[in-house]
Amino acid sequence: xQIVLAPMEGVVDHLMREMLTQIGGYDLCVTEFxxxxxxxxxxxxxxxxxxxxxxxxxxxAGTPVRxxxxxxEPHWLAENAVRAVELGSPGVDLNFGCxxxxxxxxxxxxxxxxxxxxxxxxxxxxRDAVPVEYPVSAKIRLGYDxxxxxxxxxxAICAAGASSLAVHARTKSDGYRPPAYWPWIAKIxxxxxxxxxxxxxxxxxxxxxxxxxQSHCQDIMLGRGALAMPNLAQTIKQQQAVMPWxxxxxxxxxxSEFEITGxxxxxxxxxxxxxxxxxxxxxxQAACLFKQLRLLTKSTDILTLLTYTLQQQKTSA
Ligand SMILES: Cc1cc2nc3c(=O)[nH]c(=O)nc-3n(C[C@H](O)[C@H](O)[C@H](O)COP(=O)(O)O)c2cc1C
Numbered sequence: 001x002q003i004v005l006a007p008m009e010g011v012v013d014h015l016m017r018e019m020l021t022q023i024g025g026y027d028l029c030v031t032e033f034x035x036x037x038x039x040x041x042x043x044x045x046x047x048x049x050x051x052x053x054x055x056x057x058x059x060x061a062g063t064p065v066r067x068x069x070x071x072x073e074p075h076w077l078a079e080n081a082v083r084a085v086e087l088g089s090p091g092v093d094l095n096f097g098c099x100x101x102x103x104x105x106x107x108x109x110x111x112x113x114x115x116x117x118x119x120x121x122x123x124x125x126x127r128d129a130v131p132v133e134y135p136v137s138a139k140i141r142l143g144y145d146x147x148x149x150x151x152x153x154x155x156a157i158c159a160a161g162a163s164s165l166a167v168h169a170r171t172k173s174d175g176y177r178p179p180a181y182w183p184w185i186a187k188i189x190x191x192x193x194x195x196x197x198x199x200x201x202x203x204x205x206x207x208x209x210x211x212x213x214q215s216h217c218q219d220i221m222l223g224r225g226a227l228a229m230p231n232l233a234q235t236i237k238q239q240q241a242v243m244p245w246x247x248x249x250x251x252x253x254x255x256s257e258f259e260i261t262g263x264x265x266x267x268x269x270x271x272x273x274x275x276x277x278x279x280x281x282x283x284x285q286a287a288c289l290f291k292q293l294r295l296l297t298k299s300t301d302i303l304t305l306l307t308y309t310l311q312q313q314k315t316s317a
Pocket of ligand 1: 006008095139199201202224
């Protein structure tokens, strides 16, 4: 089975990809989306979103990182897809699932799920432009408001030559509300002959097994669950135990070392708090510690609190 780390704009950036792929279990990462409107973007935009391009399109742990594009113009998406692979991306992923209002208003993301023909034209243009040895994948939701076009959309993407299709098994209107409708992926599978990747609501190894069973899909993509449990992929692949809380604390401290290369002064403080919002879902200790951490704005203060908490854990163990 293959496990893909889901693209998560504003959450899973190159530093998070570095941390999570070092822990292991991921076969592929997809970057946050790059918005394409009506021009060929300069290399620096690709390098900002995907610094891994400068190290062979892989994280330091060796996991390939594929650039994701979001837009509505086949021609400009194709131009930028070519640029992405020229810069070293091992393929290109196309985002047809983003629910953000601003993005949908300008006809990008999930709103394209209402326009099957446009989906086809986009995938075809990108596939025709990108050298055949590079995969062109797509990521969809089940639909915009409903599932009336789910199968037609998947068929169009497949007919246009996509190499694989990740399916977030909810409509745009479903937002992120559980459940994810995994059996829908099994239905799609009967209509397309490209590899599918099942995505949505996988928080544990048991969820992964149930998802595989209901979606008839071996390959899965992990989003929020990967942040809630940093070794989720390894609990699925290697039957590892859930990472113990003291080890998570160490990981959070290790994350602070990345600040030097981060692009904003408040990077660590902001990102670590955001990470806590996911960790709280898995670790009761995180909810408790977050109450103290919430008010801290300096990395050094956060680090002191984490060090103190870890020492206390060790003493009481
Ligand atoms: C904060 C956030 C940012 C996201 N950004 C992207 C993105 O840039 N591109 C994309 O295709 N999906 C994006 N997604 C959707 C995820 O890739 C994934 O499909 C979704 O979270 C469902 O998987 P999960 O239940 O495992 O989290 C985002 C989701 C979240 C919560």
